[in-house]
Amino acid sequence: xxxxIDYGLGNVLAFKNVFNRLNIQVAVAKxxxxxxxxxxxxxxGVGSFDHAxxxxxxxxxxxxxEHLVLQCEIPILGxxxxxxxxxxxxxxGKLSGLGWIDAEVKRFDTPRMRQGMQLPHMGWNDVTxxxxxxxxxxxxxxxxxxxxxxxxxxxxxxxxVLATSDYGAEFSAGVRRNNIYGVQFHPEKSHxxxxxxxxxxxxx
Numbered sequence: 001x002x003x004x005i006d007y008g009l010g011n012v013l014a015f016k017n018v019f020n021r022l023n024i025q026v027a028v029a030k031x032x033x034x035x036x037x038x039x040x041x042x043x044x045g046v047g048s049f050d051h052a053x054x055x056x057x058x059x060x061x062x063x064x065x066e067h068l069v070l071q072c073e074i075p076i077l078g079x080x081x082x083x084x085x086x087x088x089x090x091x092x093g094k095l096s097g098l099g100w101i102d103a104e105v106k107r108f109d110t111p112r113m114r115q116g117m118q119l120p121h122m123g124w125n126d127v128t129x130x131x132x133x134x135x136x137x138x139x140x141x142x143x144x145x146x147x148x149x150x151x152x153x154x155x156x157x158x159x160x161v162l163a164t165s166d167y168g169a170e171f172s173a174g175v176r177r178n179n180i181y182g183v184q185f186h187p188e189k190s191h192x193x194x195x196x197x198x199x200x201x202x203x204x
Contacts (some may be wrong), residue, residue: 001025001026001027001037001038001039001042002024002025002026002027002038002039002040002041002089002201002202003025003026003027003028003034003035003037003040003041003042003060004016004026004028004029004030004041004042004044005029005035005041005043005044005056005059005065006028006029006043007051007055007056007058007059007061008055008059008166009044009045009046009047009051009055009080009081009187010043010044010045010046010079010080010082011044011046011188011200012028012044012143012187013028013084014139014189015042015078015188015190015198016028016172017188018188018194018195018198019186019198019202020112021091021195022165022195022198022199022202023094024198024202029041029061030059030061031060031061032060032063032064033035033179035064035065035068038068039074040072040074040075040076040077040201040202041065041068041069041074041075041076041077042074042076042077042079042201043056043078043079043081043085043086043121044079044082045064045078045079045081045083045084045085046080046081046148047081048081048092048093049084049085049092049093049095049105049151050090050091050092050094050095050172051092052081052082052084052085053093053095053096053097054095056085059072065109066098066138069100069179069180070100071171071176073179074179075179075180075181075201075204076179076180076181077135077181077182077183077184077201078180078181078182078183079160079182079183079186079187079188080148080149080183080185081121081149082155082182083175083183083184084097084100084139084151084182084184085097085151085183086098086100086101086103086153086175086180087099087101087103087105087153088102088103088104088105088140089104089105090104090105090106090151091104091105091106091151092105092107092151096113100154100177100180101155101160101175101177101180101182102154102155102156102160102177103154103155103156103160103172103175104154104156105151105152105153105154105171106151106154107150107151107152107153108121108150108151108152108167108168108169108171109168109169109183117167117168118151118199119150120148120150121148121149121150121167122147122148123146123147124144124145124147125144125145125147125165125166125185126142126143126144126165126166127139127143127144127145127164127165127173127174128163128164128165128173129162129163130161130162130163130164131161131162131163131176134162134176134189134204135162135174135176135181135197135200135201135204136162136163136174136197137196137200138185138196138200139196139197139200141177143193144182144190144193145165145173145185145186145187145190145193145194145197146159146164146185146189146190146194147167147184147186147188148186149156149184149187152171152172152184153171153172153175153184154171154172155172155184160175160176160177160187161174161175162174162175162176162181163183165184165185171184171187172184175188179204181204183197187201
């Protein structure tokens with residue numbers, strides 16, 4: 001069973017609808033008890049980094065999620081701000097991230113962007129795979145996903161990068177450290193590309 005963590009942020013129902021269409025068992029978790037029996041976790045997120053961390057801390061689920069991910073090694077997929085929360089810190093805020101991946105979140109360097117490019121990076125963009133298969137199985141050619149962000153995930157160890165995209169500069173679109181995955185785009189809004197990725201995650 002996939003548990004979508006509902007801590008007050010993110011497109012929780014959109015994820016639930018995608019998994020229902022795929023006939024994959026899914027539940028929305030609003031308490032530690034709701035996480036019982038989960039085989040995979042999704043950590044969605046929208047908005048600012050510090051607000052997301054405060055919401056997650058206040059949800060009462062952080063301790064159980066950390067136990068499931070770090071001790072039980074259950075796969076987790078962080079999405080958008082949920083991905084950024086996996087890092088150690090963010091230039092967007094002052095709070096510490098979860099620190100599960102050796103990375104920091106940085107703001108796009110707007111003076112270096114091409115003319116006409118603005119923040120946030122919003123809309124469809126190509127994704128280039130660094131590592132095929134796994135989370136990106138079947139998405140090796142021409143995969144496009146929907147993005148909405150002004151900050152990007154900068155891995156200190158490039159071996160953690162699964163996929164990249166470009167918005168004035170190359171940035172990490174997908175990452176992995178052991179059982180911990182993150183994508184900067186919104187698979188729940190990315191039509192058949194996103195559905196394929198979420199199906200792949202359910203198979204991990």
